[in-house]
Amino acid sequence: MAGIPAHLSWAIIRNNNAFLVKKRNIKKPFSTEPSNLSNLASFRFNGLIHKKTLGVEPAKEGKGFQLVWKKTRNQHKLSKLTNKTTMKAGPRRSLYKLRRFIVKNGYRKDLTKAALRRASAVLKSQRPVPAKKNRPKKTE
Amino acid sequence: MASALARPLITVYSEKNEKTGTSLHLPVVFKAPIRPDVVSFVHHQMSKNRRQPYAVNKDAGHQTSAESWGTGRAVARIPRVRGGGTHRSGQGAFGNMCRGGRMFAPTKTWRRWHRRINVNQRRFALVSSIAASGVPALVMSKGHMVHDIPELPLVVSDKVQSFNKTKQAVIFLRRIKAWTDVQKVYRSRRLRAGKGKMRNRRRVQRRGPLIIYGEDQGLKLAFRNIPGVDVCSVKKLSLLKLAPGGHVGRFIIWTESAFRALDAIYGTWSSPSSEKKDYNLPTPKMTNTDLSRLLKAEEIRKVLRTPHKRPVRAVRKQNPLRNVRAMLKLNPYAAVLKRKAILTIQKKHLDKQEFLAKKTGVPLQKTKQQVRYEQLIQKRKEAIQKSKAAKPKTAKKAKKAPAAK
Numbered sequence: 001m002a003g004i005p006a007h008l009s010w011a012i013i014r015n016n017n018a019f020l021v022k023k024r025n026i027k028k029p030f031s032t033e034p035s036n037l038s039n040l041a042s043f044r045f046n047g048l049i050h051k052k053t054l055g056v057e058p059a060k061e062g063k064g065f066q067l068v069w070k071k072t073r074n075q076h077k078l079s080k081l082t083n084k085t086t087m088k089a090g091p092r093r094s095l096y097k098l099r100r101f102i103v104k105n106g107y108r109k110d111l112t113k114a115a116l117r118r119a120s121a122v123l124k125s126q127r128p129v130p131a132k133k134n135r136p137k138k139t140e
Numbered sequence: 141m142a143s144a145l146a147r148p149l150i151t152v153y154s155e156k157n158e159k160t161g162t163s164l165h166l167p168v169v170f171k172a173p174i175r176p177d178v179v180s181f182v183h184h185q186m187s188k189n190r191r192q193p194y195a196v197n198k199d200a201g202h203q204t205s206a207e208s209w210g211t212g213r214a215v216a217r218i219p220r221v222r223g224g225g226t227h228r229s230g231q232g233a234f235g236n237m238c239r240g241g242r243m244f245a246p247t248k249t250w251r252r253w254h255r256r257i258n259v260n261q262r263r264f265a266l267v268s269s270i271a272a273s274g275v276p277a278l279v280m281s282k283g284h285m286v287h288d289i290p291e292l293p294l295v296v297s298d299k300v301q302s303f304n305k306t307k308q309a310v311i312f313l314r315r316i317k318a319w320t321d322v323q324k325v326y327r328s329r330r331l332r333a334g335k336g337k338m339r340n341r342r343r344v345q346r347r348g349p350l351i352i353y354g355e356d357q358g359l360k361l362a363f364r365n366i367p368g369v370d371v372c373s374v375k376k377l378s379l380l381k382l383a384p385g386g387h388v389g390r391f392i393i394w395t396e397s398a399f400r401a402l403d404a405i406y407g408t409w410s411s412p413s414s415e416k417k418d419y420n421l422p423t424p425k426m427t428n429t430d431l432s433r434l435l436k437a438e439e440i441r442k443v444l445r446t447p448h449k450r451p452v453r454a455v456r457k458q459n460p461l462r463n464v465r466a467m468l469k470l471n472p473y474a475a476v477l478k479r480k481a482i483l484t485i486q487k488k489h490l491d492k493q494e495f496l497a498k499k500t501g502v503p504l505q506k507t508k509q510q511v512r513y514e515q516l517i518q519k520r521k522e523a524i525q526k527s528k529a530a531k532p533k534t535a536k537k538a539k540k541a542p543a544a545k
Contacts, residue, residue: 005433078289
């Protein structure tokens, strides 16, 4: 079932929805819905209006990230809408797997870069922060 | 490819969130055009209809017999209170600028508080908001927590209508996974900002799910104490409940009989409404609103001209007399001429130096480049002579003879 096309939904909610976040002096509003890869309020990145959406979240165990994607058949059966897999192999393999998933399935190829970026950011946040070296003060 | 106007089957869920065998066709109302502008307008007009008039006392500020002192008394000409013996005497009265005077344009009770809205507009808005409640993206965007509900639009068996205990209602909402929306209402309870606090509007909370029933067999009593939950009969749908705030996309739970009644109440496009006189659903302006589909469609692509992938942009004119590359573009031979000129200058310079050197007896120190250049010339000469010597002379003569003719 075609349902409502994404463009129409976007026209309705672009300036008016519960996830819209506007901040002072920042022209482009943010968006806090779960499957938004860039957290920006934009047509392409919106996590609700498209038939296929991608979400990258940190995995609950604290290692690796979780890929959330929509199943195209169940657009109206909300409990069965999303599929999740956790990628907890090391960073190179996880990112490879992620890229493979997107490109080979042709699942929102326009989001590959953004997805990889977000996954890397998640992985980076899970690495231990390197201890700051105490630099001796420069005299003179 | 299903058209946008296809009517899928919606399963009815039991009050325990199991699929009953029944499935209903989606009523055509859900395919009506969604017009948030109409909804917003009608909602704002409608919400004015519950207003109670407010006004200032009509005598306020006029209960004095003040009169202006006129000119010549070194005071402003505003009417002043008569008499004496009290602070009030001689004070300004009547004007909006005076203390104790009446306000500018005192508010009247006969202000036009209510608005009438055209019946068709009202129905359009209603139908739009029902349609929007069937779109998961719009309902989620409104903020309702509907991630785990089995299906949208959510239709539940008629058993719900005979609930009369709140406990049953809560269990039902829990099972259907609508409870998270109610929890959100609980979490959103706060004090109102502003003076409404002291005007009996102290607390504010979010709106939760709306339950639309066909027949009330106790349902209202069961659900009324749950915060955020609204209850409504199909026959008396109100835009204020379907699109609270003027925004489309409320989370609605339909009972089976309510869902079935929709086609009769609002009609389908092929048959007008049987409940409303002379009413049929609004026809959409576009049957296919999928922009990306349209842009890729054959019928449209065929009529378009070829795309200009590389637009020709205006190039700034460069003066060839000052810009070497511009000159070369116009006249490639200019390179040769220029090089010739440069080399001639260099040669002349070199010759002059040699001449001077000879004259003064000072041996000339040649730069590396000059030395190499001379070597190069020498090599070339030798190479040419070599190749000349290598070529058989007869062949050359034979060649020359016919060319001379």
